[in-house]
Amino acid sequence: MTARRSPWALRRTLVVATVAFITLSALVIGVVSVFSVQSILMGRIDKQLTEATSRSAASIEHGDPGTGSAPDFISSLGQSVGTLGAVTVDDTVVAGGYLDSNLNIPPLSQHQATALQDAKIGSHPTTVYLGPGLGNYRALAVPVDARVSIIVGLPLADIESTISELILVVLAVAVGVLVISGGGAYALVRLALRPLDRVTAAATTVSTMTLDRGEVALAVRVPTDDPEGVTEVGRVAAATNRMLEHVSHALQARQASEDKVRRFVSDASHELRTPLASIRGYAELTRMSGEEIPDDTRYALGRIESESRRMTDIVEDLLLLARLDEGREFETAPVDLTELVTDAVSDARAASSEHVWQLTTPSQPVIVGGDRQRLFQVVLNLLTNARVHTPEGTAVETELSLQGRDAVITVTDNGPGIDPEMVDAVFERFVRGDSSRARSTGSTGLGLAIVHGVVAAHGGTSSVTSEPGRTQFRIVLPVRSA
Missing domain, CATH: 3.30.565.10 (Histidine kinase-like ATPase, C-terminal domain)
Known part of the structure; x- marks a missing residue:
């Protein structure tokens, strides 16, 4: 049998729900922002890659792209640091290198050349990972003739660094917003639900009062700043006050009715004592008169005495109970x-x-x-x-x-x-x-x-x-x- 989950307090539910919605919103905004910036930056790098490829193709238009250890077309005018170039013959990389910060062209290692070859670079920009030294590149291939093609690539390190910094900024802002919004939501919910605390306090006070007997002065009411019930909580407070007013009138009516019954019982019991004593006395006097009385009459007189004595006991008991109800004190x-x-x-x-x-x-x-x-x-x-x-x-x-x-x-x-x-x-x-x-x-x-x-x-x-x-x-x- 599964355990039943304990219900949450309204304050806790509202705060958790608010923070959860804000968290979800911040997450969606952060993800959309990161992907949007990444898409924009990738679009720019693809544009730059297309321009670099055009410059490289123009520099070898009337010459040999070269099949040495490092092609020299990537050092043409306008190429940026980090630009990668490679020559393929029948889809096999035969030469490759990149432009370093000193404007030198170090050749690609065998591992890097293999990674570039395995990436199957085509006429559309493709992302390829070239190992720990160079990282991710965006590359594009341009055919020179039927067998020879050149590959030009630009590094993605700056874009990745920018995206990482953006993610950290988004996370920091999101955490800050969550902390501030959580505290603000708690304070706001607590302030908004304060009238409910007053309703609870009033109900608790009434629950500790003795309402089943005695004079009841039900003067407890819910203090409220919204007596007209404009807000939801104000309507709860107003309804509670109307209910307490109704209960107060009902208790007063009940007490008045009980007082009336007690007075009636007390007065009736007091008034019945004398005639009952008279009935009993006359019955005894008649039975003890000395005159000859038939047996059935004597029996009837005995029953009258017995029942009047029993009735007297009942009246005395009722009178005692009525006095107890009135709260009369006994001799101490x-x-x-x-x-x-x-x-x-x-x-x-x-x-x-x-x-x-x-x-x-x-x-x-x-x-x-x-x-x-x-x-x-x-x-x-x-x-x-x-x-x-x-x-x-x-x-x-x-x-x-x-x-x-x-x-x-x-x-x-x-x-x-x-x-x-x-x-x-x-x-x-x-x-x-x-x-x-x-x-x-x-x-x-x-x-x-x-x-x-x-x-x-x-x-x-x-x-x-x-x-x-x-x-x-x-x-x-x-x-x-x-």
């Missing part, structure tokens, strides 16, 4: 968790002797700051949850321990476990266990929500892990400083 006082957990387990043991209750606490007191009644309710709710949602004979172990500066309370049972699809939602309101955790009595589904809310209000955390045969609720509270 030193609370001994060792004593509190011991009392809660004792109450659970008295409520259900069919379960096996186990308790592990440290020898010294564990003191936290908070509301003892609400913390006691947290532990009791966890124990009640274990009792209600597990069959008889289930072992429930409660452990209190100190871990650093935290007090940790765990309630672990060996019951059937929680449905994996419900684990993440057990602390939500009105969530009840399904058939995977057997229960003997009903449940409002608010107990664990109260656990989560009270613990959070005390600066702690609550969590749960569950698998068949082991379910553990874990409460972490900060220890009170001495």
Whole structure:
């Protein structure tokens, strides 16, 4: 399986692409320039070669070209230093030489003569390499008669030197242009993309904010020099600001709706307490009046008392949750968790002797700051949850321990476990266990929500892990400083 290539940043992509295009352009310009100059210079040397050949042919028009070691026609008037001349008989070089800087005509060596002969020089200029001493020559052959021809050549050393210098100049200029253009492109791209950095910074700031609850003041906006969105980056910034404005209005609307629901729940719960107490009181009064009451009426009154008591508990729980949502602070006082957990387990043991209750606490007191009644309710709710949602004979172990500066309370049972699809939602309101955790009595589904809310209000955390045969609720509270 081939590894996936990591994506490049936009800044890097733009800079690399710009430098690559400039490099390609410089390469094309350099190559075209070198070949153009070479073509022009070769055209000039061919013209000079034609003129030198004409002078050489004219000097031997009425004489013998000579078959000695070095022909003398290359020393005729107007010939330049380096001019090469040779005489061929039946395509075989029989004499050859070149004009040196002292205007002498040194003869060609056997190797040079052979190279010239093998080049098959004709009536069109031909480039031939004559070895390290002479290098490349441009040569042209002119027939004298049916068997004899003369060859005239001009050196290409000056042209090759010029082309080499041109190549070095082109490379130097290209490298300089690449360095300057690369730095300029980086600076320009960085300047042009700076608004995107602002967009990123604004998005990062928003991503670190708590938007899922509470009053949200989303005042983050992207600073921009182009509020009208004329440029592409300006349009991105403007669109981001419009999105943030829309999200801000949506969060405000959500918060207003939540506040309205909380006030309704709080007000309704408060108002329902009195009539529920009245219903329960009248039912008890009627049942205890001493008058003869039919059995079915007595049963109905008992059910009214039971359901009104259950309704009262639900109302109290809803009222507590509403107060937690409003952020009301609890009474803060030193609370001994060792004593509190011991009392809660004792109450659970008295409520259900069919379960096996186990308790592990440290020898010294564990003191936290908070509301003892609400913390006691947290532990009791966890124990009640274990009792209600597990069959008889289930072992429930409660452990209190100190871990650093935290007090940790765990309630672990060996019951059937929680449905994996419900684990993440057990602390939500009105969530009840399904058939995977057997229960003997009903449940409002608010107990664990109260656990989560009270613990959070005390600066702690609550969590749960569950698998068949082991379910553990874990409460972490900060220890009170001495």
